[in-house]
Amino acid sequence: xxxxxxxxxxxxxxxxxxxxxxxxxxxxxxxxxxxxxxxxxxxxxxxxxxxxxxxxxxxxxxxxxxxxxxxxxxxxxxxxxxxxxxxxxxxxxxxxxxxxxxxxxxxxxxxxxxxxxxxxxxxxxxxxxxxxxxxxxxxxxxxxxxxxxxxxxxxxxxxxxxxxxxxxxxxxxxxxxxxxxxxxxxxxxxxxxxxxxxxxxxxxxxxxxxxxxxxxxxxxxxxxxxxxxxxxxxxxxxxxxxxxxxxxxxxxxxxxxxxxxxxxxxxxxxxxxxxxxxxxxxxxxxxxxxxxxxxxxxxxxxxxxxxxxxxxxxxxxxxxxxxxxxxxxxxxxxxxxxxxxxxxxxxxxxxxxxxxxxxxxxxxxxxxxxxxxxxxxxxxxxxxxxxxxxxxxxxxxxxxxxxxxxxxx
Amino acid sequence: xxxxxxxxxxxxxxxxxxxxxxxxxxxxxxxxxxxxxxxxxxxxxxxxxxxxxxxxxxxxxxxxxxxxxxxxxxxxxxxxxxxxxxxxxxxxxxxxxxxxxxxxxxxxxxxxxxxxxxxxxxxxxxxxxxxxxxxxxxxxxxxxxxxxxxxxxxxxxxxxxxxxxxxxxxxxxxxxxxxxxxxxxxxxxxxxxxxxxxxxxxxxxxxxxxxxxxxxxxxxxxxxxxxxx
Numbered sequence: 306x307x308x309x310x311x312x313x314x315x316x317x318x319x320x321x322x323x324x325x326x327x328x329x330x331x332x333x334x335x336x337x338x339x340x341x342x343x344x345x346x347x348x349x350x351x352x353x354x355x356x357x358x359x360x361x362x363x364x365x366x367x368x369x370x371x372x373x374x375x376x377x378x379x380x381x382x383x384x385x386x387x388x389x390x391x392x393x394x395x396x397x398x399x400x401x402x403x404x405x406x407x408x409x410x411x412x413x414x415x416x417x418x419x420x421x422x423x424x425x426x427x428x429x430x431x432x433x434x435x436x437x438x439x440x441x442x443x444x445x446x447x448x449x450x451x452x453x454x455x456x457x458x459x460x461x462x463x464x465x466x467x468x469x470x471x472x473x474x475x476x477x478x479x480x481x482x483x484x485x486x487x488x489x490x491x492x493x494x495x496x497x498x499x500x501x502x503x504x505x506x507x508x509x510x511x512x513x514x515x516x517x518x519x520x521x522x523x524x525x526x527x528x529x530x531x532x533x534x535x536x537x538x539x540x541x542x543x544x545x546x547x548x549x550x551x552x553x554x555x556x557x558x559x560x561x562x563x564x565x566x567x568x569x570x571x572x573x574x575x576x577x578x579x580x581x582x583x584x585x586x587x588x589x590x591x592x593x594x595x596x597x598x599x600x601x602x603x604x605x606x607x608x609x610x611x612x613x614x615x616x617x618x619x620x621x622x623x624x625x626x627x628x629x630x631x632x633x634x635x636x637x638x639x640x641x642x643x644x645x646x647x648x649x650x651x652x653x654x655x656x657x658x659x660x661x662x663x664x665x666x667x668x669x670x671x672x673x674x675x676x677x678x679x680x681x682x683x684x685x686x687x688x689x690x691x692x693x694x695x696x697x698x699x700x701x702x703x704x705x706x707x708x709x710x711x712x713x714x
Numbered sequence: 715x716x717x718x719x720x721x722x723x724x725x726x727x728x729x730x731x732x733x734x735x736x737x738x739x740x741x742x743x744x745x746x747x748x749x750x751x752x753x754x755x756x757x758x759x760x761x762x763x764x765x766x767x768x769x770x771x772x773x774x775x776x777x778x779x780x781x782x783x784x785x786x787x788x789x790x791x792x793x794x795x796x797x798x799x800x801x802x803x804x805x806x807x808x809x810x811x812x813x814x815x816x817x818x819x820x821x822x823x824x825x826x827x828x829x830x831x832x833x834x835x836x837x838x839x840x841x842x843x844x845x846x847x848x849x850x851x852x853x854x855x856x857x858x859x860x861x862x863x864x865x866x867x868x869x870x871x872x873x874x875x876x877x878x879x880x881x882x883x884x885x886x887x888x889x890x891x892x893x894x895x896x897x898x899x900x901x902x903x904x905x906x907x908x909x910x911x912x913x914x915x916x917x918x919x920x921x922x923x924x925x926x927x928x929x930x931x932x933x934x935x936x937x938x939x940x941x942x943x
Contacts, residue, residue: 612798
């Protein structure tokens, strides 16, 4: 039985090359479409992942534990009871990569030039640098030199308050007894993270300095966790909630639902994008195959006349379509893999648009990335698209009556 | 012994608009080993009769029996299979598959019948030798002259060892030398292999060499003469 299919398969392949230029154009279109789709998807995926990672590394962390009252009202008195022992316990957990217990207050930063509302984070610099990557975004100065009341400010805040290195900055806030207090700080470093709002509204101080001003040594308002992978956060939150029911435990997705939505919808976005490209290709393929079928009406009629049944004629035309795209798709995939691999090492430098990108929390150098399974899914998507594209031209073949073709001879 | 018998075959085109009576009750039969020409003026129904005999066109009325099988009692797919195994076709415009070589064109029919590659190639070469073209085995149709293409088409028609060959104006596009050459080949195959040939033609050179000439006028058999060539 298979014997009678081989000549049809061979004839299909030869038919593909009957008009080499036309076939080459279609194969090229499929290859370029696949390459463009996959590469753009990788770029979008890279941007979204970087956006998520930037948010988590700069400010949100993977999981945060806090006093439930603090989540409702950001008052310094609502600190975590017994924070040091909880921090030590959490640090010992195998799924936790790093932990930083921070004190946090809302205050008003004043310089001789201006004033602005800020969030002051009190951190232990050595420990916090394992959770947050602010230290890697210091543009001027140093990450907490050994001087008293040193602070780090974002570049935008520095602009707004006209601050430079070693500028004096006065911050006023409530202490744990709800008294207005404050202190004078000295700018030791200016950071510029990819998150514009963080650069504008955050001041980072030593926890010991901030707590001294709060009048409560050793307190923490939040315990920020970094896990082995941020995708684990939701699952680990349940464990921590059971262990610490007295605390408010939130994953990064709970803290930033918009971020969770962006992260979870990226897959759908990529497939939607690829589907649009596939649909455009379907029209191109249908057009080409329709031309290929219509210009061969007589020949197809002759094949049916001499004994090639409709199923085989149908399969022959369908295979021609498949051969076109099955040649183009792997070529597109290979070029996508090469270009993505190359850009993964060099990155795509978009520093010309740095200001705009920062507004959206994006880095200026984008590293495209795509899960490996996506290549297989794209292959299946393109295969399905080609099958769909072959339906209309092959239906035309099914409607052919050999005698009509013979009459034209 | 009759291999083809038609009973009151009628074919009306555009029956719902202005009806054209292409065939008007044709009763004719063909014996095994005949070399018959169907002639007649344009529009007399020659090609329609050939199409009906080949199962390509269904008659409006009447029946066609081939080797005891009523052709139009078969389903479409069975009729295609029947054509593959029992009927050879030669078309006016040769209609070889342009992407296949001469030998591949002939072997294609045999491959469709499920024969193995060796058997297909041997038979295809044997037929190419019969039509005097063994040296053109690897040439594509575009590399062959009209006469050579038609000889390959005859070889293809014979590949499956059909009961008979239907040829629609096989010499219409050929020059005198090619026509003579093709007729020699067909006559030789008719004599040596007892292959039945039925062809429609306008060509007097073909008519002169036919052993039976059926003349159609207005879709009816006008005359049916046997010649002693």
